[in-house]
Amino acid sequence: MTTIETSRRGFVKGAALAAGSLVLGFGLPAFNKAAKAASGGTLNAWLEITGDGRVRIAQPQAEMGQGIWTSMAQMIAEELEVDWAQVEIFSPVAAPDFAHPFYGFQTTAESFSIRAFWKPARTVGAQAREMLKMAAGEIWGVYPGGLQAEAGHIVNPLTGQKAPYAALVVQAAKYSPPENIQLKRPDQWKIIGKSIARADTPDKVNGSAVYGIDVKMAGLLTAVPLFPPSFTGKVKSVDDSAALKVKGVRQVVALEDAVYVLAEGYWSARQGREALTVDWDLGEGGDFSTDEAFAAFRKAAAEGQGAVVEERGDTVTALAGAAKVVDVTLEAPYLAHATMEPMNATAHYTPAKLTIWVPTQAQGLMGFVAGAVGLEAGQVECHTTFLGCGLGRRFEIDLPIHAALVSKAAGVPVKVLWSREDDTRRDFYRPGAVARLRAGVDSKGKIVGMLADISGSSILARAVPSLAKGDIDHTNVDGIAEATTPAGVPVHRQYDFGATARVAYAMVNSPIPVGFWRSVAHSQNAWFMEAFVNELAADLEQDPVALRLSLMKSERNRTVLKRLGERANWGNPAAGNVQGLAIHEAFGTVLGHVIEIAMNKRTLKLVKVTSVVDVGWAVNPDTVEAQVTSGAITGLTAALWGEVTMTKGEIDQGNFDSYRMLKLAQTPVFDVEILQLGGEIGGIGEPGTPPVAPALAHAVFNATGERIRKLPLAALGFDLM
Amino acid sequence: MSVSLKVNGVDHELDADEQTPLLWALRDVLGLTGTKFGCGIAACGACTVHVDGKALRSCVVPIASVVGAEITTIEGLSEASDHPLQEAWRSGEVPQCGYCQSGMLMAASALLAKTPDPTDQDIDNAMTNICRCGTYPRIRAAIRQAAKNA
Numbered sequence: 001m002t003t004i005e006t007s008r009r010g011f012v013k014g015a016a017l018a019a020g021s022l023v024l025g026f027g028l029p030a031f032n033k034a035a036k037a038a039s040g041g042t043l044n045a046w047l048e049i050t051g052d053g054r055v056r057i058a059q060p061q062a063e064m065g066q067g068i069w070t071s072m073a074q075m076i077a078e079e080l081e082v083d084w085a086q087v088e089i090f091s092p093v094a095a096p097d098f099a100h101p102f103y104g105f106q107t108t109a110e111s112f113s114i115r116a117f118w119k120p121a122r123t124v125g126a127q128a129r130e131m132l133k134m135a136a137g138e139i140w141g142v143y144p145g146g147l148q149a150e151a152g153h154i155v156n157p158l159t160g161q162k163a164p165y166a167a168l169v170v171q172a173a174k175y176s177p178p179e180n181i182q183l184k185r186p187d188q189w190k191i192i193g194k195s196i197a198r199a200d201t202p203d204k205v206n207g208s209a210v211y212g213i214d215v216k217m218a219g220l221l222t223a224v225p226l227f228p229p230s231f232t233g234k235v236k237s238v239d240d241s242a243a244l245k246v247k248g249v250r251q252v253v254a255l256e257d258a259v260y261v262l263a264e265g266y267w268s269a270r271q272g273r274e275a276l277t278v279d280w281d282l283g284e285g286g287d288f289s290t291d292e293a294f295a296a297f298r299k300a301a302a303e304g305q306g307a308v309v310e311e312r313g314d315t316v317t318a319l320a321g322a323a324k325v326v327d328v329t330l331e332a333p334y335l336a337h338a339t340m341e342p343m344n345a346t347a348h349y350t351p352a353k354l355t356i357w358v359p360t361q362a363q364g365l366m367g368f369v370a371g372a373v374g375l376e377a378g379q380v381e382c383h384t385t386f387l388g389c390g391l392g393r394r395f396e397i398d399l400p401i402h403a404a405l406v407s408k409a410a411g412v413p414v415k416v417l418w419s420r421e422d423d424t425r426r427d428f429y430r431p432g433a434v435a436r437l438r439a440g441v442d443s444k445g446k447i448v449g450m451l452a453d454i455s456g457s458s459i460l461a462r463a464v465p466s467l468a469k470g471d472i473d474h475t476n477v478d479g480i481a482e483a484t485t486p487a488g489v490p491v492h493r494q495y496d497f498g499a500t501a502r503v504a505y506a507m508v509n510s511p512i513p514v515g516f517w518r519s520v521a522h523s524q525n526a527w528f529m530e531a532f533v534n535e536l537a538a539d540l541e542q543d544p545v546a547l548r549l550s551l552m553k554s555e556r557n558r559t560v561l562k563r564l565g566e567r568a569n570w571g572n573p574a575a576g577n578v579q580g581l582a583i584h585e586a587f588g589t590v591l592g593h594v595i596e597i598a599m600n601k602r603t604l605k606l607v608k609v610t611s612v613v614d615v616g617w618a619v620n621p622d623t624v625e626a627q628v629t630s631g632a633i634t635g636l637t638a639a640l641w642g643e644v645t646m647t648k649g650e651i652d653q654g655n656f657d658s659y660r661m662l663k664l665a666q667t668p669v670f671d672v673e674i675l676q677l678g679g680e681i682g683g684i685g686e687p688g689t690p691p692v693a694p695a696l697a698h699a700v701f702n703a704t705g706e707r708i709r710k711l712p713l714a715a716l717g718f719d720l721m
Numbered sequence: 722m723s724v725s726l727k728v729n730g731v732d733h734e735l736d737a738d739e740q741t742p743l744l745w746a747l748r749d750v751l752g753l754t755g756t757k758f759g760c761g762i763a764a765c766g767a768c769t770v771h772v773d774g775k776a777l778r779s780c781v782v783p784i785a786s787v788v789g790a791e792i793t794t795i796e797g798l799s800e801a802s803d804h805p806l807q808e809a810w811r812s813g814e815v816p817q818c819g820y821c822q823s824g825m826l827m828a829a830s831a832l833l834a835k836t837p838d839p840t841d842q843d844i845d846n847a848m849t850n851i852c853r854c855g856t857y858p859r860i861r862a863a864i865r866q867a868a869k870n871a
Contacts, residue, residue, distance in 0.1 A: 063818075064818050065816075065817030065818030065819065065854045066817070067817070195814075197811070197814065198814055198816075200816070200819065201810075201811055201814060201815075201816055201819075202802065202811060203819075204816040204819030204822050205802065205807045205810045205811060205815075205816065205822060205826065206755070206795060206796070206798070206799075206802040206807065207753075207754070207755015207756070207794070207795035207796050207823045208755065208796075209819055210754075211757075211820060213754075213757070213758065214754040216752065216754070222749070247738060264749070265745055265748075265749030265750065266745050266748075266749060266758070267738075267741050267742060267745035267749065338853060339853060340757075340759060340765075340767065340818060340820040340821050340851070340852070340853040340854070341757070341759075341818070341820045342758060342759070386818070386819065387818060388757070388818050388819070388820030388821075389818045389820065389853050389854060390818075391853075417758075419761060420759065420760045420761060420762075622814055626814065626817060626856075626859070629855055629858060630817055630854045630855040630856070631855075632855070633854075633855025633857065634853075634855060655760050655761070655762050655764060656760050656762075656764040656765055656851060657762065657764055661765075661851045661853065662855070662857075663848075663849055663850075663851065663857070664844070664845065664848045664849070664850075664852075664857040664860060664861065665845035665846075665848070665849070667855070667857040667858060667861075669858070670858050
């Protein structure tokens with residue numbers, strides 16, 4: 001995949017480099033005093049060792065619940081050879097040192113933190129350890145290769161000499177990091193693979209954890225928006241006379257596509273917003289509806305209008321000659337993110353510098369925010385708070401841009417804060433999509449080919465157009481096609497449907513903005529593919545597990561599926577219950593669910609979700625278990641109720657009363673088995689979500705005989721007990 | 722307009738409109754940001770606090786209606802983050818993003834104060850807050866654990 005070149009400029013030379021200059025100021029400690037002079041210091045952007053022996057690890061990835069604070073530090077600490085009790089983790093000012101190894105800019109996306117930093121983070125720790133040995137060797141006048149690192153100390157096993165890292169770090173920082181270090185073998189791990197207590201938990205049980213919404217500073221005003229009814233709307237004129245009379249309201253700032261009321265606190269700003277009168281130009285597309293979008297998707301999928309992504313053999317002829325063709329059209333609705341923490345960003349603009357405090361998944365894109373207020377990319381300083389969920393919504397930079405523009409216009413630091421309704425109605429939605437999937441079967445029951453025609457809106461045509469080359473966006477086909485897109489992105493399907501395969505994608509964009517939603521492509525594509533395979537099994541009168549085992553390309557996937565069948569007691573649910581099954585490969589991970597439900601007419605009770613996952617290696621197994629469950633609950637909420645609709649330019653849903661969420665009483669029992677088959681390490685923040693919808697729809701089919709080809713289930717008249 | 726509020730045992734005089742929701746008085750006037758904004762319509766429970774020991778969703782409670790009441794927020798749940806539920810939340814690694822957890826803990830602590838040994842049905846009825854990360858199974862387990870330890 002290509003990186004987003006322009007975003008590389010979006011960095012600040014922040015705390016890391018400033019601290020580096022402090023290190024030089026310490027000077028070289030006298031050799032014989034070194035062991036006592038435990039002054040501490042900064043080794044590099046990632047590591048600081050304090051005078052009292054604490055190891056401060058910079059953790060640049062967005063902590064949005066996935067436990068990355070802890071698991072990233074586990075990887076560094078493992079190689080650094082420190083006691084976990086010494087470790088402190090902090091969120092550093094965004095900096096080039098923290099660029100994502102794959103994307104090239106600082107970001108947390110695509111379940112790609114552990115995978116991308118798997119080697120680099122351990123290498124940072126190992127290099128630091130070796131540099132500390134070199135420092136001790138120089139101070140003691142011995143060959144560093146004979147020294148050992150143990151629990152935050154360098155030890156000379158021959159002489160018994162021992163020095164804490166804090167006494168060596170200033171000297172160690174003078175060396176270039178050594179290359180080609182041998183990383184520890186799995187059997188040598190002491191911290192990786194352990195369910196270490198999460199570092200962010202204590203602050204999250206007493207209210208002290210700071211999220212974006214909690215940022216405080218002198219003179220900060222809260223800014224609440226009024227948006228045009230449609231996405232294409234623009235401000236024509238504003239009458240703010242009544243708003244400015246509301247107690248606490250200080251200013252009103254009109255942007256192109258929103259009017260912000262600034263006040264001392266949210267409530268005054270909300271009252272001010274109620275008092276605003278704004279005349280809008282609704283713009284072209286101001287009367288668009290989701291019905292129009294789906295009519296276009298259905299037509300394109302039915303007629304096979306798409307650009308060809310995969311073409312192996314002559315699928316059309318193979319299907320024409322087949323004894324039987326299974327032909328299924330499936331639909332996926334638009335979805336909102338509904339992060340628990342409403343959208344917000346805080347900015348302080350000065351002509352010399354823009355400082356932002358933001359719960360973001362995309363620090364590396366903040367150069368664009370600086371650009372929006374006429375500053376250079378290097379003039380932005382970005383502080384990352386905790387994120388009250390990210391789910392992909394916080395990859396977007398619309399909030400920081402608004403905050404920066406409003407701060408510049410108002411001349412004061414500003415916290416932009418949206419309401420729940422604002423969040424639901426100004427989202428970048430999981431794209432709605434339609435897929436027609438067909439498979440041909442010969443007279444002996446052998447599958448001879450698979451034909452997929454997919455249509456839906458493209459995320460990348462908006463977000464990174466260079467990746468939507470040839471009108472093919474990999475996020476519309478990954479999981480269904482086995483190919484490399486014209487932009488060079490590989491996509492993968494876990495099944496081989498015989499000698500022929502053809503996958504085409506018809507890009508149909510609309511005024512409804514689409515974006516990255518937990519598991520992105522896979523959230524709808526696993527639904528399409530797995531629901532199709534379950535229908536195929538039903539039509540061929542084959543067991544869904546047996547059919548999949550015969551189609552899977554990889555032994556790894558078969559291993560996970562077999563284990564899932566055993567663990568869930570597939571085919572033998574508890575009396576009165578029915579089961580459904582799906583499995584998907586995404587983000588380097590293979591994960592399957594069996595969902596067991598009880599059904600009474602169209603009312604269902606979620607009884608149990610059994611999950612088996614292979615992540616290759618689990619850095620923190622407890623976190624992996626939590627993410628599998630979390631991803632599944634996101635999927636359950638979406639499959640049951642998730643649907644965003646637009647009528648004449650306006651989003652119909654608003655708060656949690658019209659965009660429902662699963663609650664505790666409705667939540668099933670979970671049983672998660674983590675396999676560590678030891679291949680490449682996989683991501684875990686998202687893979688729990690994709691197989692949920694097809695597994696649940698399968699269970700409903702098994703209970704009712706009704707083919708479920710559309711989501712959410714609520715739109716088909718189903719509800720929860 | 723001055724309004725008197727007693728929060729976490731401390732009396733405050735607030736210069737605020739008496740219709741101001743308690744949530745915003747806590748967050749923006751008193752700086753107690755542990756209580757969270759999630760929906761503003763009492764649908765999600767992120768803003769749950771105790772008013773005279775009862776769990777209330779503070780986003781729809783005007784401050785004028787709680788004058789003279791004992792208000793407790795997450796910051797006042799315990800002296801040293803050592804309420805049995807906080808202990809159970811830590812040992813059970815309940816939070817993920819953590820944003821809803823203040824409200825969850827306040828709802829759960831009101832439940833245990835009234836019903837020290839709750840049944841699953843009691844937990845279902847009391848814990849109606851929304852968690853977008855899906856920490857529900859661990860919340861249920863941690864409430865049981867805290868009830869056992871208390």
